[in-house]
Amino acid sequence: MQQITGLLTLLILSGFFTQAATAASPRGTPAGGGGDQNGQRYIAQINALKQQVAAQAGELQQLNDQLTETRENLDLRERELEKTADSRDKLRERLDQAIERIKRTDERLELTRKKLSGARYQISNLSAHKLDLEELDQLQKQQLLLCEDKNIALYQANLEMADRYKNKGIGTSLLQREPVTGLKQVEIENILEEYRDKLDQQIYQTPQAAITLPEEPGVVKF
Structure with a gap:
């Protein structure tokens, strides 16, 4: 229970800081629009991964609730087993079934943890790539x-x-x-x-900056 609660807390904090980092990242206006399109594509991919993480977090919560309920039922049935010797065999069978459900639930939890880890890794890589594109765009502007x-x-x-x-x-x-x-x-x-x-x-002129050329006396420019 403590491990699952810690995982949920880590997931919530990870999503919060990732969202804050994305909102705080500088947004330049890339020359020609190419850098901006790449940046928007990576942002869309990051948002999609965040939605996937949120969906998996919901599934994790459901599994945690199921595990809690199953363990409570298991405790109850164990007490019943101690009080009722006649129904011991049946309760043992139900207990085995409950243990099997717990095992399957733990396996699903482990699979979900792996998916969450992979999603966070992809988000980190995409965010780093987006920052590289922004730095490259800024360098091109300076050049x-x-x-x-x-x-x-x-x-x-x-x-x-x-x-x-x-x-x-x-x-x-x-x-x-x-x-x-x-x-x-x-x-x-x-x-x-x-x-x-x-x-x-x-002479090279950027679209944003018009250059005033010196006029030669007596020459009309068209």
């Missing part, structure tokens, strides 16, 4: 933000180089060497504008 910052810095550096190339020494040098290269000022400006357009196409 995307870092890549975005580096991409913007590289983009701005290339724009600065293009502006210097166009407005300062290199552009003037090319204009001075026009007889050798065959390039005119309009052609040089077209090359620089084409390079700038390629930079605009290559």
Whole structure:
């Protein structure tokens, strides 16, 4: 009786702390929705296992009640056996039947304990896997933000180089060497504008953050 009562107490406490841990776990917004779908699937599996644990806990309680009742009947019949010698054989048969029922009940209790242990193990594994997915999603977000910052810095550096190339020494040098290269000022400006357009196409922008690009004087963006 004490062992069964302790098992029921452990089951109730386990379900309470598991539910509290699930409710307290951080919930990020995974990029692309993939991490969130995985997290929801594992939560659904955990909830299903919790329902299974609750059902098995009810069965355990019923078995415990049956065991208590059977033992009470056994005690009563043992007293009757002592008082009534004439019915000793019949009572012994009924006693053997009661003992057999107790044996079968103990076997079912042991099977239920094993099922509960397996369910708790699966819940623990799924919870740990869910935490791993959340940590991986957070790491991916941080890496995307870092890549975005580096991409913007590289983009701005290339724009600065293009502006210097166009407005300062290199552009003037090319204009001075026009007889050798065959390039005119309009052609040089077209090359620089084409390079700038390629930079605009290559820059990475997240859906949540719009990047304000520096406008070149005299150029209209569409």
